[in-house]
Amino acid sequence: MANHAISTSNLYPLPAPKPGHRFVPAALGKPGEQVIVYIECPAWCSQDHVANWSHYAEDIDHWGQTDAAWDTGCLTRPGDQMLALFARVHSDPVAADPRLRAAHVLMDDESTQVFLTPEMADRMADDLIAFAAQMRHLATRARQANQTTGDSDPDMDEALRRVRGGRA
Numbered sequence: 001m002a003n004h005a006i007s008t009s010n011l012y013p014l015p016a017p018k019p020g021h022r023f024v025p026a027a028l029g030k031p032g033e034q035v036i037v038y039i040e041c042p043a044w045c046s047q048d049h050v051a052n053w054s055h056y057a058e059d060i061d062h063w064g065q066t067d068a069a070w071d072t073g074c075l076t077r078p079g080d081q082m083l084a085l086f087a088r089v090h091s092d093p094v095a096a097d098p099r100l101r102a103a104h105v106l107m108d109d110e111s112t113q114v115f116l117t118p119e120m121a122d123r124m125a126d127d128l129i130a131f132a133a134q135m136r137h138l139a140t141r142a143r144q145a146n147q148t149t150g151d152s153d154p155d156m157d158e159a160l161r162r163v164r165g166g167r168a
């Protein structure tokens, strides 16, 4: 048939991505001089590699969504986030350490990053469950201590003493 006469000189078969990966566009180079290339990106990666462009291909990391996040305030600092932990799946395809090239869990408290193998993340999760149980125990102890002593607030006790002593 005549349709089969199409020239194939401008057709380029795509290589198949590794299992669990797909090809996605990525922007490389500084703004104004960027090129868009296709990179192999794991299916769990939620990064937009064009919006989050890199200077060099070696700088491209893969990031999952922040699926685990915890923070706490402080009774003396209402509204402030005083301690925080975040965790997400991460991989660095050009890392020297094969454990960093593989998908692993990256934990971060906004100043320190730690990299955990899946096995380390499992152990850490067990430790956090134990920590949570200890926190409940501490909350119960504090609540019981307050019930025993009546008023838990030393400043309030002092204020009451002053009022009763006529010095307020």
Ligand SMILES: [Zn+2]
Binding pocket: 041, 042, 045, 046, 047, 049, 061, 062, 063
């Ligand atoms: Zn990616």
